[in-house]
Amino acid sequence: MNNSFMNMASIGDFDPLNQSIPATKVEITVSCRNLLDRDTFSKSDPICVLYTQGMGNKEWREFGRTEVIDNTLNPDFVRKFILDYFFEERQNLRFDLILPLSMSNQDFLGQAYCTLGEVVGSLGSRSEKALGGIQGKKCGTIIVKAEELSNCRESVMMQFCGNKLDKKDFFGRSDPYLIFYRSNEDSTFTICHKTEVVKNTLNPVWQAFKIPVRALCNGDYDRTIKVEVYDWDRDGGHDFIGEFSTSYRELSRGQSQFNVYEVINPKKKERKKKYLNSGTVTLLSFLLDIEVTFLDYIKGGTQINFTVAIDFTASNGNPAQPTSLHYMSPYQLNAYAMALKAVGEIIQDYDSDKMFPALGFGAKLPPDGRISHEFALNGNPQNPYCTGIDGVMEAYYQSLKSVQLYGPTNFSPIINHVARYASSVKDGSQYFVLLIITDGVISDMAQTKESIVNAACLPMSIIIVGVGPAEFDAMEELDGDEIRISSRGRYAERDIVQFVPFRDYVDRTGNHILSMARLAKDVLAEIPDQFLSYMRTRGIKPAPAPPPYTPPPYTPPGLPIQTDI
Numbered sequence: 387m388n389n390s391f392m393n394m395a396s397i398g399d400f401d402p403l404n405q406s407i408p409a410t411k412v413e414i415t416v417s418c419r420n421l422l423d424r425d426t427f428s429k430s431d432p433i434c435v436l437y438t439q440g441m442g443n444k445e446w447r448e449f450g451r452t453e454v455i456d457n458t459l460n461p462d463f464v465r466k467f468i469l470d471y472f473f474e475e476r477q478n479l480r481f482d483l484i485l486p487l488s489m490s491n492q493d494f495l496g497q498a499y500c501t502l503g504e505v506v507g508s509l510g511s512r513s514e515k516a517l518g519g520i521q522g523k524k525c526g527t528i529i530v531k532a533e534e535l536s537n538c539r540e541s542v543m544m545q546f547c548g549n550k551l552d553k554k555d556f557f558g559r560s561d562p563y564l565i566f567y568r569s570n571e572d573s574t575f576t577i578c579h580k581t582e583v584v585k586n587t588l589n590p591v592w593q594a595f596k597i598p599v600r601a602l603c604n605g606d607y608d609r610t611i612k613v614e615v616y617d618w619d620r621d622g623g624h625d626f627i628g629e630f631s632t633s634y635r636e637l638s639r640g641q642s643q644f645n646v647y648e649v650i651n652p653k654k655k656e657r658k659k660k661y662l663n664s665g666t667v668t669l670l671s672f673l674l675d676i677e678v679t680f681l682d683y684i685k686g687g688t689q690i691n692f693t694v695a696i697d698f699t700a701s702n703g704n705p706a707q708p709t710s711l712h713y714m715s716p717y718q719l720n721a722y723a724m725a726l727k728a729v730g731e732i733i734q735d736y737d738s739d740k741m742f743p744a745l746g747f748g749a750k751l752p753p754d755g756r757i758s759h760e761f762a763l764n765g766n767p768q769n770p771y772c773t774g775i776d777g778v779m780e781a782y783y784q785s786l787k788s789v790q791l792y793g794p795t796n797f798s799p800i801i802n803h804v805a806r807y808a809s810s811v812k813d814g815s816q817y818f819v820l821l822i823i824t825d826g827v828i829s830d831m832a833q834t835k836e837s838i839v840n841a842a843c844l845p846m847s848i849i850i851v852g853v854g855p856a857e858f859d860a861m862e863e864l865d866g867d868e869i870r871i872s873s874r875g876r877y878a879e880r881d882i883v884q885f886v887p888f889r890d891y892v893d894r895t896g897n898h899i900l901s902m903a904r905l906a907k908d909v910l911a912e913i914p915d916q917f918l919s920y921m922r923t924r925g926i927k928p929a930p931a932p933p934p935y936t937p938p939p940y941t942p943p944g945l946p947i948q949t950d951i
Contacts, residue, residue, distance in 0.1 A: 410679065411535045412506065414467040416452060416481065418517070420526035421459040424485055424493045429457045432495055434528075436467050437480040443899065446480055454486055459526070468535070469502060473680060474910035476732050476903065477502035481528055483517060496525030503735035505532045510932045511685050534681045542602065543673040544637065545594035546581070551649065551665035553588060554617035554625040561585045561618040562627065564592065564667070568603055569610040578602055583618040594671065599634065607635040615649050615667065627651065628664035637672055645669035678928055680914035683921065686929030689816050690736035691807070694726055694778055695800040696763070697824035698749035698785070699793040702854070705786045711825050711854050712786055718898060721853040721888050723779060725823050728902035729849065729909060730775035733819060741771040744778045747800055749789040757792055759799040794829035797822060801837040801848065808844040814926035817917055818846035825854040828861070835873040838864060842878035847916045849909045850885040861885040880919050884912050 416434045424430050433454045437446040452463035469477070479502060483495035496517030505513045511532040517525035546564060554560045563583045567575035578601045584590035603609045611634065615627040628649035639645060648663040655661045684690075703710030713720055719727065734740055744763040751758050762770035763781035765788070772778045800822060808818045828834060838848065850865075852858040864871060865885040871878045891905040920926075 410471045410539075410681070412469050412471040412502065412681075413533045413535055414469060414505070415463070415531045415533070416467075417460075417462045417529040417531075418483060418526055419460050419529070420524075421461070421483060421517075422495050422520070422523065422525055423459055424495065425457075429459050430485055430495065431456045432458070432461050432483050433486050434461075434463055435482045435484060437482065438469075439478045443897075471502060471506065471534070471681070472907070473503070473914050474732070474907045476906065479505075479530075481530070483525075483528070494519065496520060496528075498528045500530065501732075501735055502532070503732060505530050506534075506681055507684055507690075507736040507738075509687070509738070511681075534679060539677045539679050540599040541596050541675045541677055542599055542634075542637075543594055543596045543671070543675060545592065545670040547589070547591040547668050547670055548615070548649075549589055549666045549668065551588045551590070551615065552617075552627050552651070554627065558586050559588050560625075560627070562587070562590045563616055563618055565614045565616065566597075566602070567612040567614070568601070569612065575612055588665065591670075596675070603634040607638070608633050611637070613647070613667065615664070628654075630667065637669060638674070640672045641668075641670055645672075678918075678921075680917055682928040682931075683814065683917070684736060685931040687932075688814060688928070689738060690733055691816055691818045692730060692733040692737060693743045693745065693804050693818065693820050694730065695745045695747060695820065695822045696722060696726075696782060696785075697795060697822075697826065698746045698789055698791050699795050699826055700748075700791045701793070701795075701826045701856075702791055705791070712791070714783060714786065722823050723782070724898060724902055725851040725853065725888055725905060726778060726782070726821070727775060728906040729821050729851075730778060732906050732910060734775055740774045742775070742778055743770040744772045744781050745770060745800055745803065746785055746789070747797075748791070748793050748795055749785075750792045751789055755790070759796040760803050761789075795824060795826045796830040796833075797824075797828055798830050798833035798837040801834065801841055804846060805837065805841045805844055808841070808846040812845060812924070814845070814921055814924070814929070816845065817920070818844075819849065819913060820846065821849045821851070823851045823853060825852070826856055827858075828864075831860060832873070834864065835871055838871055838883060839873040839876055839878045842880050842882050845917075845920050846882065847913055848883045850883065851905070851909065852885065852887040853889075855889070858885070858887055861887075880916065880923070881912075882916055884909050 418432065421430055421432055431454055434452040436449045438449045439446055450467050452465040455461040455463065480497060480499050482497045485493035485495060497519040498515040498517050500513055500515060505511060513530045515528055517528055519525065548562055551560055551562055561583050564581040565577060566579040568578050569575055579595060579597050581592040581595065584592060599605065603611060611632050612629060614629045617625040617627055619625065628651040630647040630649055632647065636644060646666055646668045649665045649667055651664045654664065702712050705712040707713060711721055746761050746763050747759040749758060751761055763785045764770060764772055772781050801820065804818050804820045850861055852861055862885060864883050866878060866881045866883055870881065886909050888905065891901050893901045
């Protein structure tokens with residue numbers, strides 16, 4: 387969003403809940419079991435080093451280190467790693483276990499790789515992996531746990547009223563409104579909320595409003611919050627009535643004598659000896675609400691079911707020719723494979739069985755040449771599931787060798803296919819994401835719009851990636867960001883479609899890793915909000931997270947395990 391909201395005239399345009407505020411943060415805790423013993427006279431003194439990768443490159447950078455724990459092969463590190471979490475990004479992590487013997491000589495105990503999505507998508511947000519990196523030796527296991535930091539999701543509902551505010555209008559009273567600012571560490575202030583204008587009164591009661599705590603004070607309960615009171619004028623020259631300061635901690639006391647604030651106009655106070663104030667503002671109510679998040683549902687066991695549908699119409703060109711969008715080069719992935727891999731490798735972290743239906747449309751199938759708009763890429767209509775994204779890629783390549791590209795480009799059979807499954811699971815335990823990759827102008831627009839309107843009340847989202855040079859104007863209509871999609875006078879309950887043209891993400895330097903990362907980031911960014919909009923409108927709460935895993939007590943080799951007699 388641009389800074390136009392700073393213009394005091396646009397009171398109704400500012401929405402603090404949609405401002406760019408700190409990302410969800412996740413706290414990572416690391417434990418290890420049965421590490422290699424590298425010390426001669428005692429056990430190892432391990433330390434864990436976390437490395438991360440930047441988006442679109444493979445360079446590992448050290449993010450942080452735990453403390454050293456002396457004389458143990460089973461460390462439970464106390465120092466945490468706090469990471470920004472993005473559903474739409476593949477956030478690769480590497481954990482190295484080392485011995486800090488000296489500044490120049492650090493013995494290596496093993497390493498493990500995972501993604502942040504893999505950890506939060508695991509049961510109980512707990513992932514256990516074997517440590518590797520030393521040929522011929524068992525290096526033990528690493529246990530990585532993730533927990534969303536609670537102060538990232540606290541919101542507060544507040545309501546204020548004014549009393550005996552200064553009269554600013556010549557022919558009437560005043561049209562007052564409030565502006566809230568949070569203070570920054572450099573003593574500047576950042577706007578975080580504007581109330582509505584209450585017309586023609588010196589005793590306004592503003593509507594209750596909801597604001598994230600992090601937007602109000604960034605988690606610092608004692609940070610100064612400045613509130614300015616203005617009289618709205620039609621010409622944009624809004625008159626300053628006065629101001630007061632408070633803090634989140636003071637406001638959290640709720641309605642009391644402590645939360646009645648004198649509105650002070652410094653210039654009037656300086657000029658007039660008998661000046662008391664320019665009225666008062668009173669906090670009427672304060673209600674703290676901890677919002678459930680996408681991660682709460684994932685921790686409670688909700689599965690994200692991913693289905694891919696690929697366009698096999700003749701407009702893609704002969705797959706045997708290098709000009710075809712389906713051409714299988716031995717040197718690089720085609721656009722279909724890149725889009726599939728970019729999106730699929732992120733979503734697969736949230737699906738426990740890693741089995742994905744893979745479908746095609748717009749082809750003639752062997753042996754009879756039947757045209758199908760809903761066929762299994764693996765050739766098994768009773769079981770179209772492929773093992774992992776690599777299995778989907780293999781089924782796609784095999785289909786190119788057996789089917790004949792034909793047409794037309796119909797989306798509705800594929801959307802209805804996934805909708806049938808989504809309609810049978812409405813308890814919040816599963817959510818369905820359909821990825822359609824296509825090159826052409828849609829042929830069944832009316833039927834597709836109706837399918838999308840019907841699907842909008844189901845637990846599903848649709849991602850459409852357009853490949854090739856075609857014009858995709860019709861796809862923009864399906865996206866529904868500007869105008870909510872409708873069919874026969876019925877509007878979609880919510881926006882569930884995200885469309886992007888692949889050509890917008892092709893990196894000019896030939897960095898396909900960066901192209902895929904950018905594509906995935908954009909097409910997946912809306913999924914958590916679409917997911918939450920479905921759950922909230924249905925009143926579906928997250929299932930409770932399973933109890934924390936308690937590892938069995940460590941038994942040194944050679945000692946018997948105690949059992950009850």
